Amino acid sequence: MIEIQDLSFTYQDEKKPALEGISLSLREGDFLGIIGPAGAGKTTLGRAISGIVPHHYKGDFYGSVTVGGMDTVDSSLIDISRLVGMVFQDVDSQIICPTVEDELLYGLENFGIGRDEIPERIGFALGKVGIPELRERSIGSLSGGQRQKVAIASVIALKPRVLVLDEPTGELDPQSSRQVFTLLRELNEEFGITIVVIEQKIMLLCEFARRLLVLNEGKAVHEGETRQVLSHAEDLENIGVNIPRVATLSRALSRKTGKEIPVCINLDEAEKTARGLMA
Amino acid sequence: MNHVLQYIPGNSVIHRMNPVTKLLLTIIICVCAFMTDNLFFLLGLLAVDLMIGFVAGVAGRTLKIFRGLLMIAAFLFILQALLTRRGTPVFWIITDEGLMGAGRVVLRLIVVCMPLALVLAVTRISDLTNALVQHLHVPYQYAFTLATAIRFIPQFLEEMNGIMEAQTARGVAFDQARGLKKFSMILPLCAPLLISSVRRTDQTAVAAEVRGFRLRTRASAYRRYTFTALDAATFLFCALLLAGAILIR
Ligand SMILES: Nc1ncnc2c1ncn2[C@@H]1O[C@H](COP(=O)(O)OP(=O)(O)OP(=O)(O)O)[C@@H](O)[C@H]1O
Ligand SMILES: [Mg+2]
Numbered sequence: 001m002i003e004i005q006d007l008s009f010t011y012q013d014e015k016k017p018a019l020e021g022i023s024l025s026l027r028e029g030d031f032l033g034i035i036g037p038a039g040a041g042k043t044t045l046g047r048a049i050s051g052i053v054p055h056h057y058k059g060d061f062y063g064s065v066t067v068g069g070m071d072t073v074d075s076s077l078i079d080i081s082r083l084v085g086m087v088f089q090d091v092d093s094q095i096i097c098p099t100v101e102d103e104l105l106y107g108l109e110n111f112g113i114g115r116d117e118i119p120e121r122i123g124f125a126l127g128k129v130g131i132p133e134l135r136e137r138s139i140g141s142l143s144g145g146q147r148q149k150v151a152i153a154s155v156i157a158l159k160p161r162v163l164v165l166d167e168p169t170g171e172l173d174p175q176s177s178r179q180v181f182t183l184l185r186e187l188n189e190e191f192g193i194t195i196v197v198i199e200q201k202i203m204l205l206c207e208f209a210r211r212l213l214v215l216n217e218g219k220a221v222h223e224g225e226t227r228q229v230l231s232h233a234e235d236l237e238n239i240g241v242n243i244p245r246v247a248t249l250s251r252a253l254s255r256k257t258g259k260e261i262p263v264c265i266n267l268d269e270a271e272k273t274a275r276g277l278m279a
Numbered sequence: 280m281n282h283v284l285q286y287i288p289g290n291s292v293i294h295r296m297n298p299v300t301k302l303l304l305t306i307i308i309c310v311c312a313f314m315t316d317n318l319f320f321l322l323g324l325l326a327v328d329l330m331i332g333f334v335a336g337v338a339g340r341t342l343k344i345f346r347g348l349l350m351i352a353a354f355l356f357i358l359q360a361l362l363t364r365r366g367t368p369v370f371w372i373i374t375d376e377g378l379m380g381a382g383r384v385v386l387r388l389i390v391v392c393m394p395l396a397l398v399l400a401v402t403r404i405s406d407l408t409n410a411l412v413q414h415l416h417v418p419y420q421y422a423f424t425l426a427t428a429i430r431f432i433p434q435f436l437e438e439m440n441g442i443m444e445a446q447t448a449r450g451v452a453f454d455q456a457r458g459l460k461k462f463s464m465i466l467p468l469c470a471p472l473l474i475s476s477v478r479r480t481d482q483t484a485v486a487a488e489v490r491g492f493r494l495r496t497r498a499s500a501y502r503r504y505t506f507t508a509l510d511a512a513t514f515l516f517c518a519l520l521l522a523g524a525i526l527i528r
Contacts, residue, residue, distance in 0.1 A: 056485045081489040093482035096490070098286055098430055102405040109499040110491025118501055140285050140433055158490070 001162060001194045002026040002049060007063035009044060009053055018044040020218040022063075026211070028161075029192045031184070033199055033209030033226070037240045040215040042198045043089055046164045048072070049196060051080035068161060082111065085160030089167050089198075091144070091151045099138050100131075103154045111158060125157035128183055144171035152180065156187065162194045163187065169201060177201060181208045203244055206230065206265040214241060231263045246270040253277065283344060284399045284432060292509060293335035293401050298410035300510040301402055304331075305394040307517040311524035312390040318379070320527045321386040327520070328393040335401045344396045345389070352385040359384050404429055409500040419495050427483065435476060442468050 004024040010017040018041045026032055034042050047053040054061040055077040065072045068083045088094040097103040104122045113121060126132045129149040139147060148171045155163065165184070169177035181204050187193045199205050205212060205226070212229040214221040216239040222229045230236075230247050237243065247263050250273055254261035261273055288294075293301070312324055332341025359381035366376025398407075408422035443465070451464065 050489065052485055052489065056488065077488060078491065078493060081491065084489075086489060088482065088486060090479070090482060092434065093479045094486040096427070096430075096483060096487050098404050099288075102403065105405075105501050106487075107490035109501050110495045112494065112499070115501060136288055138286050138288070154490070 001028040001030065001068060002196070003064075003066040004048070005064045005066075007045075007048060007061075007065060009048060009059055009061050011044075011057060011059040014059070017060075017218050019048065022218075022220050024213065024220075024223060026194060026196070028194055029188065030211060031188050031195045031197075031209050032211045032213060033197055033205035034213045034215060035199060035202060035205060035241055036215035036221075039217075041218040042215055043166055044218075045213075045215065046086065046166045046196065046198055049162070050084045050086040050164050051075070051077050052086070055080075083160060084162040084164060085155040085158050087152050087155050087163075087165040087168050089170065091148050091171065094151050095139055095147060095154075097139070099136065100126075100134050100142075100150050101136060103139065103150055104157050107154060107158045113158075121157045121159075125153040128156060128186070129153045130179060145173065145176055148172060149176075149180075152183075156183075159191070160193070162196065165195070165197045165199075167198050167200065169199065169204070177204060184208065202242060206244055206247070214239070227263050227265060230265060283340070283347070283396060284429065286403050287337050287340060287400050289336050289401065291335045291401070293331060295509065296513060297414075297504050297506050297510045298402050298407045299414050299504070300506070300513050301398050302407070302411075304513055304517055305398045307520055308394050309391045311520050312387045314524040315528050316383060317527050318382055318386065320523065321383065321390055323523075324390045324520075325386060325393075328390060328397070331394065332397055335397070337397070337400050340400050341393075341397065344393060348389045348392055352389055355388065356381045356385045399429065406502065406504070409502060410504040412497055413500060413504055416497070419497070423487070423492070427480070431476065431480065434479075435472070438472055438475070439465075439468070442472060 002024065003026075004022055007019055007022040008017050009019045022045065024032075034045065036042050044053060047057060048065050049067060049072075051065075051067070051072040053059070054073065061073065067080060070080060070083070072080055095103055097106055101122065104125060105118070108118050108121055122135070123132070126135055129152050131146065131149050131153065134142065134146060134150070139150070142150065148168065152165070152168055163184070169180055172180065181197075184195050184197060185208055188195050197205075197209065209226055211224065212226045213223045214229060214236060221235055221239060222232050230243055231251070233243050233248060233251055244265060246267060246269070247265060250261050250263055250270060253273070257277065259277075261277075262269075308324055308327065312321060315321060329341060329345070332338060332344075360373050360377045363374060363377030363380050366374030366379075369375050369378065404426045408417075408419075408426045411417040411422050412419050446468070
C-alpha cells in the first residue's frame, strides 16, 4: 500500500534535511506507529505519505513515495487525497468550518458523496469517535479534546484507504486516547484501512501498533515489528524515547538470568514471564 | 470563548430565513441609513435592528453589541458636536446644528453596524457562503476566503490574549496601561502573531485542499437554500423600508 524508497526531503530555505534516507514498506491493512523526539521529522514523513510534501511544502525531494500504486510526485494532490486522509497535528488549523456538522459535510460535499449517503456517513463518523451529541455545536464552544475528535471524525467520514494521524491524542486525556486507538483498531480490522499514527504515548503504540518506526534527526533508527523494535531498548533511550517499564524489566531479567526472554509489552505478558521464570 | 461574531444556534424566523434574504435586509438597512437625514427615521431603523435581534432570540448578544457601539458613539458624538461651527449656539461652543449632525452620524453608525454584526450571530458562515454561491453565483473561492477571514478573527483574538497573559506573567503590566500607552505595548506583539497566523492559515489551506477544495462546485453544497413565504414577506418589508427612506428624507 505504501512504498517509500530512500526518501530524503529538505524544506525550501532550510539547510538541514527534515528526512534522510527513509525506506518503508507497508501492506494494505498494516498498522504503523511512528515515534521520535521533537523535530525528528515525524510530521514531515506523515506529510510525505499524504502527498502534502512535496505538493504543498516545496523543497528538495529525493527518492520516491508510492501510495496505492500512485507515485506521489507524479499524481495530483487531489488524487492522493481521495485515497489518503490525514489528521493534522495542529487541530485548530485543520478545522475549516464554524460548526461540527459543517466540518464533516465539507469533505463529503467536495468529494461528491451522494446526498442519500451523507447523513449516514456523518452519523457513522460522529458515532465512532463518540461525539454524536456535539453535531450542532459551534467549533468555538468546544474544548481542545472535543475539537480533536471532530478533526478525526471529519477525516474518517471520508473512509480513506489510508489514514495518517499526526499525534491525534495530543489534547486528550488517557481514557479518550485509548478510545481513539480502539477506534483505529476497529477501522483497521473491520475495513482494512491502513493506519499510520504518529504518537508520543509509547504504551498505546505497544498495545495497538503492529509495526513501529523510530525516527531521530530525520533518520530511521529502527523499523519493524513492534516487539522487535522494542528489543533495542538502549538505542531508544539514547534518543529520549521512553520504553514501557515492563519492557525494561523483561530485558533486565533476560540479562540477569542469562536466558532468552521475549520482550514483554504489557502487564499480562510480564506476569506470564515472571511465573515462567519462577517455575 | 464566546465572541461577538460567533454563530448562536437557534430556530427563530430569522434563523430560518434564506441567508441571501438576511444579507439583503442588512444591506437595505444600511442603504436606508445613508439615504435619510431624518432623525426619527433613523431611530425607527434602530428599533428595527433591535427588534430583529429580539425576534431572533439573541437579545443578550444584541444588547452587548448595542452597548459596545454606544461607547464608540458617545466619543464620536462629543467630537462631532465640538467640531461643528455652523448653527446657533446652544451651550458654550456647541450649536444646534452640531447636536443634530452628531446625532445623525452616531445613529447612522449604530444602525449600520448592528445588523452587520447580528447577521453573523444568526447565520452560519457556511450557510451564508453556500447561499451566495448557489443563488448569486459568487465564485466559491471568494466566498471561502471571506468565510475563513471571518472565522479567524476570534482565533486571532484568543492568541493575542494568550500572548498578553504570557507577557503579564513575566511582569509586563498591560492592565495598568491605558489608551495609547497600551496600544504601543500591544503593537510589537502583533508581528509574531501575524507570522504564526500566516503559518496557520497556510495549514488551513492545505487542510481544505486535501479535503477536496478544488473539486467544489456550485452543486456541491448538501444543504439547499430555498425562498419561502417568509422570504417574500421580508422582501416586501425591505421595499417598504426603502420607500420610507426615499419619502422621509
Ligand atoms: N513548514 C516547514 N518549513 C520549514 N521547515 C520545517 C517546516 N516544518 C518542519 N520543518 C523542519 O523540519 C524538521 C522536522 O520537523 P517535523 O515537524 O517533521 O518534526 P516532528 O517530528 O513532527 O516534531 P514534533 O514532535 O515537534 O511535532 C524540523 O527541523 C523543522 O524545523
Ligand atoms: Mg510533528
